[in-house]
Amino acid sequence: MADDLQDANEDEAVESSEALIAVHWREEGYYPPPPGFAAQANASDPAILEQFTEDKFPECFRAYADLLTWYKPWDTTLDTSTAPFWKWFVGGELNASYNCVDRHLETQPNKAALIFVPELEDEADVAVTYRELYARVNEFAALLRDFAGLKTGDRVTLHMPMVPELPVAMLACARLGIIHSQVFAGFSGTAAGHRIADSGSSVLITMDGYYRGGALLDHKVKADEAVEAAGKEGQTVDKVLVFRRYPDKYSSKTPMVDGRDFFVDELLTDYKDQLVEPLSMPATAPLFLMYTSGTTGRPKGCQHSTGGYLSYVAGTSKYYQDIHPNDTYWCMADIGWITGHSYIVYGPLALGTTTVIFEGVPNYPDAGRPWRIARRLGVNIFHTSPTSIRMLRKVGPDEPAKYDYDFKTMTTVGEPIEPEVWRWYYESVGKGKAAITDTWWLTETGGFLGSTLPGLQPMKPGSCGPGVLGVYPVIYDEDSNEVPKGSGKAGNICIRNPWPGIFQTIWGQPERFVNTYYAKYNKNPESKDWHDWPFLCGDGAVEAADGYFRILGRIDDVINVAGHRLGTKELESAALTVDEVAEAAAVPVIDDIRGRVVEMYVSLKPGFTASPAVEEKVRNAIEKDIGKIARPKNIWIVPDMPKTRSGKIMRRVIAATSNFADTGDITTLANPEVVEGIRQQVQSAKVAKGEAPRELSEAELAELKAFGSES
Numbered sequence: 001m002a003d004d005l006q007d008a009n010e011d012e013a014v015e016s017s018e019a020l021i022a023v024h025w026r027e028e029g030y031y032p033p034p035p036g037f038a039a040q041a042n043a044s045d046p047a048i049l050e051q052f053t054e055d056k057f058p059e060c061f062r063a064y065a066d067l068l069t070w071y072k073p074w075d076t077t078l079d080t081s082t083a084p085f086w087k088w089f090v091g092g093e094l095n096a097s098y099n100c101v102d103r104h105l106e107t108q109p110n111k112a113a114l115i116f117v118p119e120l121e122d123e124a125d126v127a128v129t130y131r132e133l134y135a136r137v138n139e140f141a142a143l144l145r146d147f148a149g150l151k152t153g154d155r156v157t158l159h160m161p162m163v164p165e166l167p168v169a170m171l172a173c174a175r176l177g178i179i180h181s182q183v184f185a186g187f188s189g190t191a192a193g194h195r196i197a198d199s200g201s202s203v204l205i206t207m208d209g210y211y212r213g214g215a216l217l218d219h220k221v222k223a224d225e226a227v228e229a230a231g232k233e234g235q236t237v238d239k240v241l242v243f244r245r246y247p248d249k250y251s252s253k254t255p256m257v258d259g260r261d262f263f264v265d266e267l268l269t270d271y272k273d274q275l276v277e278p279l280s281m282p283a284t285a286p287l288f289l290m291y292t293s294g295t296t297g298r299p300k301g302c303q304h305s306t307g308g309y310l311s312y313v314a315g316t317s318k319y320y321q322d323i324h325p326n327d328t329y330w331c332m333a334d335i336g337w338i339t340g341h342s343y344i345v346y347g348p349l350a351l352g353t354t355t356v357i358f359e360g361v362p363n364y365p366d367a368g369r370p371w372r373i374a375r376r377l378g379v380n381i382f383h384t385s386p387t388s389i390r391m392l393r394k395v396g397p398d399e400p401a402k403y404d405y406d407f408k409t410m411t412t413v414g415e416p417i418e419p420e421v422w423r424w425y426y427e428s429v430g431k432g433k434a435a436i437t438d439t440w441w442l443t444e445t446g447g448f449l450g451s452t453l454p455g456l457q458p459m460k461p462g463s464c465g466p467g468v469l470g471v472y473p474v475i476y477d478e479d480s481n482e483v484p485k486g487s488g489k490a491g492n493i494c495i496r497n498p499w500p501g502i503f504q505t506i507w508g509q510p511e512r513f514v515n516t517y518y519a520k521y522n523k524n525p526e527s528k529d530w531h532d533w534p535f536l537c538g539d540g541a542v543e544a545a546d547g548y549f550r551i552l553g554r555i556d557d558v559i560n561v562a563g564h565r566l567g568t569k570e571l572e573s574a575a576l577t578v579d580e581v582a583e584a585a586a587v588p589v590i591d592d593i594r595g596r597v598v599e600m601y602v603s604l605k606p607g608f609t610a611s612p613a614v615e616e617k618v619r620n621a622i623e624k625d626i627g628k629i630a631r632p633k634n635i636w637i638v639p640d641m642p643k644t645r646s647g648k649i650m651r652r653v654i655a656a657t658s659n660f661a662d663t664g665d666i667t668t669l670a671n672p673e674v675v676e677g678i679r680q681q682v683q684s685a686k687v688a689k690g691e692a693p694r695e696l697s698e699a700e701l702a703e704l705k706a707f708g709s710e711s
């Protein structure tokens with residue numbers, strides 16, 4: 001183990017940088033919780049803070065688990081015997097589908113569980129009551145078991161857009177203990193194929209088409225690519241289950257493959273009114289996989305548990321989203337990401353509320369759309385990302401005022417939010433009446449890590465707040481010294497303790513799990529004591545004197561584009577599949593809407609010359625391997641990459657170039673003479689395209705300086 005840990009430090013661990021540490025962080029003022037909010041809040045009594053202090057850990061999390069219905073109570077709240085593979089609520093048994101569906105039938109069968117809002121505004125909303133959801137989940141579970149032959153522990157890949165059939169499929173899997181792995185619909189077929197292969201899925205659940213930006217996209221075409229890509233990696237997909245956007249009408253031009261592809265609406269006629277008993281699952285049984293990008297290698301399948309995860313998302317939905325059963329809750333994220341799993345599907349449904357599923361993009365057909373939806377449906381809890389807020393602010397700053405919806409609380413998640421963007425969200429979207437929670441967390445963590453409690457703790461623009469209930473963050477420097485709060489210094493934010501939402505492992509790669517998240521600050525690899533295993537989140541952060549954290553962004557080679565984690569290595573590997581390309585390096589460019597966008601630098605093999613055709617090939621390769629979301633803003637074909645004497649590409653030098661920032665000291669490069677040529681080439685082209693950036697903040701400049709390991 002000790003050797004593994006050592007290797008990991010060279011392998012995937014991250015480094016904070018002097019540059020980040022040197023930045024001066026301006027403090028923002030507080031905003032108190034809005035009047036009236038606290039009185040109705042689920043967390044309105046400050047005594048709740050006392051219930052989650054460290055001396056009460058881990059038993060404090062009973063309060064979250066008690067929100068669920070258990071078939072069998074647990075014996076051990078936290079079992080650390082296989083550290084750092086923490087086990088929560090050991091001995092307990094429950095079913096996630098039962099908790100999100102069946103148990104609400106008694107009290108509120110006819111209440112809407114889901115409201116589906118199609119992207120086309122003249123298409124009617126579809127409300128799915130808890131009773132209807134129950135019927136649909138049961139029927140689809142019967143199909144999965146009897147037609148697809150799936151059983152407990154099998155993995156099934158879903159590549160579904162934002163439609164009610166997606167939570168139906170997830171909950172049907174959960175009913176039988178089948179592990180679902182939903183891949184964001186915007187990812188390419190090839191990307192889905194890699195995830196099918198990695199998870200060992202023999203069934204793919206998909207849809208013929210869906211609306212995005214006003215167009216009905218052909219989605220089934222990706223299923224064929226996915227099956228082919230998985231096949232190349234030795235994974236056969238026997239069955240592709242195709243939901244239809246409009247039953248009885250096929251909305252794709254891609255032929256169905258005989259004996260492999262089936263229309264779900266046709267199959268379901270055989271399962272009408274069938275009921276499937278929810279299985280009593282151990283709390284520690286895996287519920288789902290969610291793939292995410294990291295520093296090295298392929299995306300990793302984060303494995304989440306049944307009991308710990310569901311308790312955690314129910315508890316945080318209750319206290320941080322302030323969900324009451326009679327609220328109408330709308331999270332505009334995509335269920336294809338962890339935010340959607342935890343805070344569109346599992347958390348809200350476990351609490352028996354109404355959760356809105358919106359098919360489309362927020363600004364289609366115009367920037368008033370979200371506010372029209374909110375008004376029509378009576379949405380009172382709203383949840384979105386800084387990218388959406390920036391976009392809506394840019395294209396429709398005055399739109400919210402035109403609609404008399406009424407939000408009591410709003411969330412921002414996925415990226416740091418600039419204080420001025422926060423203030424527009426607060427003043428214009430929330431009309432000065434709604435509490436904002438800036439929730440910081442990761443795919444790996446299942447639920448929130450840092451946030452204010454909306455009824456109790458004041459907000460501070462740009463800071464997520466303190467660690468959430470029962471989560472104790474700490475910032476370490478490179479030498480494992482604690483960076484004291486109020487010191488103004490940045491470092492690596494870690495969580496000192498396990499919490500129920502923490503993922504269990506990386507699917508099939510337990511060593512990588514330990515190496516990536518624990519090796520760097522582990523105090524003793526043999527220890528069974530959780531105090532010895534701080535969890536490395538992979539973000540840089542500063543802690544103010546008041547204990548509020550300001551998250552600065554990833555400190556690994558991940559570029560956060562519109563809240564989505566893209567691994568530079570994945571982008572570069574895609575570019576390297578193009579025959580002409582010799583070397584590739586992806587760097588972040590600061591963008592006023594999407595936070596960061598990607599620019600790709602490539603150099604060509606001898607004998608090839610730069611041309612728009614090569615550029616197009618690189619763009620297509622990235623779109624094919626990852627998806628449209630990863631499309632670089634620019635591809636620069638350069639004569640040579642700036643390199644260290646040992647031949648490693650200096651990503652921070654080209655990152656500075658793309659952002660018109662100072663390249664810093666380049667005298668130690670093996671080829672400093674190439675830097676000026678690249679600068680002229682790139683910056684003159686960008687100026688010609690009107691892409692010269694605004695003046696960057698000190699923090700942004702620091703981030704660029706810190707960017708990129710050399711390889």
Ligand code: 6R9
Nearest residue numbers: 413414415416439440441442443551553554
């Ligand atoms: C939930 C989710 C995780 C990364 C994370 C961090 C960034 C998320 C944030 C935030 C600042 C917030 N991030 N929430 N940064 N403030 N409120 O987004 O998961 O897709 O895995 O991304 O997103 O950098 O490390 P995931």
